[in-house]
Amino acid sequence: MEWETVIGLEVHVQLATNSKIFSGASTAYGAAPNTQACAIDLALPGTLPSPNEQAFRYAIMFGLAIDAEIGKRSVFERKNYFYPDLPKGYQTTQLESPIVGRGHVEILLADGSSKSIRIHHAHLEEDAGKSLHEDFHGMSGIDLNRAGTPLIEIVSEPDMRNSAEAVAFARKLHSIVTSLGICDGEMSQGSMRFDVNVSVRPKGSEEFGTRTETKNLNSFKFMEEAIALEVERQIELIEDGGKVIQETRLYNGDTRTARSMRSKEEANDYRYFPCPDLLPVVFEDDYIDSIRQQLPELPDARQQRFMDSYKLSAYDADILSADADTARFFEATVAACQDAKLAANWVMGEVSAHLNNDEKSIRDCPVSAEHLAGLINRIKDNTISNKIAKQVFESMWQGECDADTIIEAKGLKQMSDSGELEKIVADVIAANPAMVEDWLAADESKRKKKMGGFMGPIMKATKGQANPGLANQILSKKLNALL
Amino acid sequence: MHTLTIAEQIKGLRNKDYSSRELTRHYLDRIARLDANYNSFVTVTEAIALNQAEAADARLAAGNAPALCGIPLAHKDIFCTAGVRTSCGSKMLDNFIAPYDATVVANYRRDGAVMLGKVNMDEFAMGSSNETSYYGPVKNPWDTRCVPGGSSGGSAAAVAAHLAPGATATDTGGSIRQPASLCGLTGLKPTYGRVSRWGMIAFASSLDQAGTLTRTAEDSAIMLNVMASYDAKDSTCVDAAIPDYTATLDRRLDGLKIGVPKEYFGEGLHPEVAAHVQAAIAEYQKLGASVREISLPHTHLAVPAYYVIAPAECSANLSRFDGVRYGYRCEDPKDLDDLYRRSRGEAFGDEVKRRILVGAYALSAGYYDAYYRKAQQVRRLIKQDFVEAFTEVDVIMGPTATAPAFEFGAKGNDPVAMYLEDIYTIATNLAGLPGLSIPCGLVDNKPVGLQLIGNYFAEAELLNAAHQFQLATDHHQLAAPGIE
């Protein structure tokens, strides 16, 4: 039987506020345990929540970006359960009246077509702390620094049909929230986490199969792997006559295995009710409009602009515009070198490859846009060849200042002095009589190709610094003179 | 000195009849000598009190000291006090040293009032007799075989036994007014949102409100002047103008329109209580007020609605007491579940457990609409009864409690009978209105109270009405017969 996969995502996005959603404690990542957990975050008796306006602004920005209705009167509820990383014994979240209603996100598919993924809603809530499982005499340690960090949970409709679509959707959300500046997008620090709901059904069927939820995936790669694994498991299970049970699963990216979280399954009854410590949050149209007017450029608009102003292909524009930091880097490079095509090639090529290799984000790129532009300018004015440029870039990556200094210091400047080059070309011709004979004997149509054979020795003789165009010109002149 | 009211002590300090240190020492000595009879204090903060008294004397000497500077007060042990155990009457918090002050406590500290100590209460403010405290029951100074009422029983007994001239208290369903009635005191529960709840350990967040227990309405006004403040740390605290509550006490009551709800005089009301309340209302007529019967038709639903809403909120509010970050932790938990279940099972008393379980039930899947949602709808109906009534009258009057103080154990095994103790007070909490109880006579030599319910933020009008009554009568001047 042929099977169809149905995927829906719940995405937790940490908002880039300075302070927590209900307290004045810092949200900065990486502090010593519990040094950023204040009395409210620790749920000390008598403490009360004090909501942070910025968290709402950010949530509204997201809502506007996905063309959603904004909840003009949103209400916080308590979701009750016991867990050591949840100090109050309930999570303050939204259920009936979330801040962001129905919206949609467009994704680009591999075949170049686009697809609209519906967003069911997005709500504001507080993050939990962390349980550290290192052994403290058989105990776990609890760090509540993260407790109270503002989150929006974005809930999609089950509109995705394969893992590629799910990943495209996740990437697009990443692109939107980083472009808006409402999330730092640092996946490795847990700034975006994905819960994936997966089910399968016979192709053509209208009914949904029973779904499972794989929780807390914090990379696109893990997400893709976890979906593939789960789809395979469900299909095998059904084909073997079994039944998928609704459950929560946990994926382990190291072992590439998943297991059921049975502990979470026992009679979850969250007993939601409106939080009596918080009042309805009401926004007037004026407030929402002023946020709308200040919205930064969104990925879709930026992609179009890149295509229009820089004459980039849809593919290149998509890659360069998806991430706000990459887009900024690209545009700064173009501004300083005035060559969009070269800038695009370098950002998508060497820069991207080096970042991937070093697992760095573009914000931590050791080569600044200005320095990259400086390098591109030297390619443009024929000071160096593309090949030498890669060598210079490597040095820049290692932290060795700007292109000009490196070119100067290492004597990498292209040999463009025709007198000097003429001598070298003459020497090469003199030293390779067999090649010359061969060239002279060849058909007119093949001579151009055979001429290329001389470039190797020329480059070798100039340590790669010969201006290839000039060398070619001199070579052609000298060989033709022998005819 | 201990027979003086706060207003009189304020004058005495300024006349240099005695210093704050002398006044404070006097109360500390009385507490040490007499409180064994009442069990009203959980913690006496002698060293802090004497330090604060000396600082107050210095401020008084310098002139321009705030009114309450140097006046000794007792705080209900539900208010967090920095560096001082804050137990909430529970084994759960027997070892809890609060790291910060409640806003109410900070306000009194700022004005130089002296903290004598922390007073006893029903565990987590759940009770109407003070029998649920981990620190043992508080005894009614009028008759130590009887309860002082609850949950602010320690506050009430301390003031009634002249161990403090005034005390802070809280009221979720009658926890200030009912003890005021049973101990012959003036008890004020302000409008919900008038006083900050920051640092006040929550029982039911949408109902809890701090207030005062004093001997006179004038003293209540003096205390409320400091207690009331806008506090951004409490989202439900209302940013409305705070008048000087002492400035309008002297207004005459000519033309005051009193509404008397017929539902407050039905079955279950002790006939002699009814007689005293009617007599008090007649007294108001002599003072120039007019009286008319009104109806609050949903009164009978107040107790049922309350016993869904309050337990539901408390079931979540008390989840933080889990033995992880502070408070009681069971010995040798074998796993996480055991840690939770035994810490909470061993440290919460029966009444607290009962309410948590009822609350969990009312919110659980399949029951939410029938219980919680229904109760919230009824809550609106109850509020609407009052809103309509206040289009016709200025103040509503009736009994505070059904009867005078009962004996210990009288309702011990019957939670529902205990819950009905608050039948006349609970509706005001559901509606968020201010309520006040003043003494209006004795039944079986025990005091009973008249309840005044005002419109939203009409504390000044209520205090004025109570003060005028106290100028004309002497019920509030009667002291418990046995006390020194």
Next chain:
Amino acid sequence: MDRSEIAKLAQLARIEISSSTVDEVAKSIGDVLALVDQLQAADTEGVAPMAHPLDAVQTLRADVVSESDQRELFQSIAPAAEQGLYLVPKVIE
């Protein structure tokens, strides 16, 4: 209220109830539920639920870090803390 319902509630609320007191607890909770069942007779058709006594709306705080590290003070009252962490019996996910 039967014993199994009480057991379920006790687990939801994480409160140990000894088997010798379960019946007593069940009875008293049953009594309370009988009291609150009076609500069922109320006509609440079309009445909006009321969560707060006042019709107020939430005020919001500016996004400013106002709290400093007080870990030492807060952990001085903790039942078990080590290396800045609160300790609990092993958490199994």
